[in-house]
Amino acid sequence: MSATTLERVRRALAGLEFEELAARDGMPTLGLAPEDVHAAMERLAHAGRFSTCILVTAVDHLPDEPRFEVVWQLLSVAENDRVRVKCRLPGDEPRVASVSDLWPGARFSERECWDMFGIRFDGLADHRRLLMPEEYGHHPLRKDFPHQGIDPGRLYREWDRARRAQQGFPAQHPDELQPQR
Amino acid sequence: MGTLNPVEETGQSGFFATRADFLVNWGRKNSLWPMPLGLSCCGIELMAMIGPKFDLARFGAEAARFTPRQCDLLIVAGTLTWKMAQACRQIYDQMPDPKWVIAMGVCSSSGGMYDSYAVCQGVDSILPVDVYVPGCPPRPDAVIDAILKLQKKIARESPTGRLAGTGEAIVDEGTGVLHMPPNRAVERSTLDLHPHDPRARRAARESK
Numbered sequence: 001m002s003a004t005t006l007e008r009v010r011r012a013l014a015g016l017e018f019e020e021l022a023a024r025d026g027m028p029t030l031g032l033a034p035e036d037v038h039a040a041m042e043r044l045a046h047a048g049r050f051s052t053c054i055l056v057t058a059v060d061h062l063p064d065e066p067r068f069e070v071v072w073q074l075l076s077v078a079e080n081d082r083v084r085v086k087c088r089l090p091g092d093e094p095r096v097a098s099v100s101d102l103w104p105g106a107r108f109s110e111r112e113c114w115d116m117f118g119i120r121f122d123g124l125a126d127h128r129r130l131l132m133p134e135e136y137g138h139h140p141l142r143k144d145f146p147h148q149g150i151d152p153g154r155l156y157r158e159w160d161r162a163r164r165a166q167q168g169f170p171a172q173h174p175d176e177l178q179p180q181r
Numbered sequence: 182m183g184t185l186n187p188v189e190e191t192g193q194s195g196f197f198a199t200r201a202d203f204l205v206n207w208g209r210k211n212s213l214w215p216m217p218l219g220l221s222c223c224g225i226e227l228m229a230m231i232g233p234k235f236d237l238a239r240f241g242a243e244a245a246r247f248t249p250r251q252c253d254l255l256i257v258a259g260t261l262t263w264k265m266a267q268a269c270r271q272i273y274d275q276m277p278d279p280k281w282v283i284a285m286g287v288c289s290s291s292g293g294m295y296d297s298y299a300v301c302q303g304v305d306s307i308l309p310v311d312v313y314v315p316g317c318p319p320r321p322d323a324v325i326d327a328i329l330k331l332q333k334k335i336a337r338e339s340p341t342g343r344l345a346g347t348g349e350a351i352v353d354e355g356t357g358v359l360h361m362p363p364n365r366a367v368e369r370s371t372l373d374l375h376p377h378d379p380r381a382r383r384a385a386r387e388s389k
Contacts (some may be wrong), residue, residue, distance in 0.1 A: 132299075133264055140298050149298025156266045156307065163270075 005081045012048035016040050021086065027073075029084040037087055038097035038123075041072070045102045050074035050083060053103035056110050058117040062143035067091035068119060072099065089119065098123035116141035202339050209253070209279065210335035213242040213328065216252035216276065218269060220259030223286040223318040227258045230321035242328050249275040254331070255308070256324070260288040261301045273308050281311045281335070283327050286318050293317060 005028045006020070016039060019031035032040050044050045052075040059069040066088040074083050089096055098121035100107045108130060110121045115129040118139035128134060133155050138145055217227050230237055237243040246252050249272045261269055273282070284304050287293035290313040292302035304310055311334060312327040 138298075145298070147298065148296060152263055152298050153266075153301065153306065156263050156270075156301075159267050160270065160307075 008048055009083055012043045013040055027082055027084050032087045034087055034096050041099045041102055049078050050076045053106045056106050056113055058113050058119055060143045068094045070096055095120040095122055100124050202341055205340040206336050210332040211241040213254040214244045214246055214252045215242055215254040215256050216249050217245050218257050223258035226318045226321055230324050235321040240328055252276055253280045255282045256285050257289040257304045258285040260295055261304050262299050263301050266301050266307050270307050281331055282308050283312045284310045285314045285324055
């Protein structure tokens, strides 16, 4: 753990409760309670000079509770160092504060995190899914989601039925095979 | 020279007798216009195939148009996700008849290594496919081979039967190559047939 980075982080977060976690790669790592996330991030962004939010992602520790762990990685261009921030969230209705007001680029990562893990970010203006179709109805990177999906062709078949009805075709073209899964 | 020119030989304008099916198929199979649907790394091999080194123009299929309305051969090159499947189906629907489909690479043939919630497990679950090309990605030679196989397949079709709406679109054994010059004759090997093709089944029955 880099001492100077940690010193700066400690100074920036003076008065807030945080935990210093050991990371295998040696990157300074903090653990925060969900309600402290936004205040701590604001201090890191301004007093800590962490000008860039590299990523927002999550880890699903399925049998354990609290189940989800949201991970942010911040980069300070001025100081050339990085810090990792972690926060554990409960399995039902995981919510955490959005940092998209501090780093606008975090919007995409937060939308992806909502799409893949179903974690809500309070304060994120645009809560659309990033990758999957809007009506998909599942969060596919959760550990309890089967990797081959739950009826993966459903949205295509619904679209195809509507298209055939609109164009006056029979519901299933005789040339075509039935979708397998 | 003279023997090839009936006008010179007889002093009258000549005519040339053939079957309508053969003539139409000959035109169709030697001027395929591909619609390249490059979805991943296979798209790069597709570009190489159309480029000068592999030179698809030798087989009359280099006129890639990038609009489905002018194309009759859809080459699905790469991983087809379920989200892309709707666009792929729309492209196929917008192509004018007659049209053919090549599934290039394992992803579009079967889903390949992406046994996943997001990937369509083979384009044949949304489109009728004529030729499957294995490989990840296949070399341009393999896709050229697929185009040659497709040409053989087109030569066996019956466009007049398809127009009249009578029976099968693919004619029975042999008739499609009746007037081919002997040195260009399509070998009618049952090895080239799909195992579900009625002629392959008949051959298997007879060999027993």
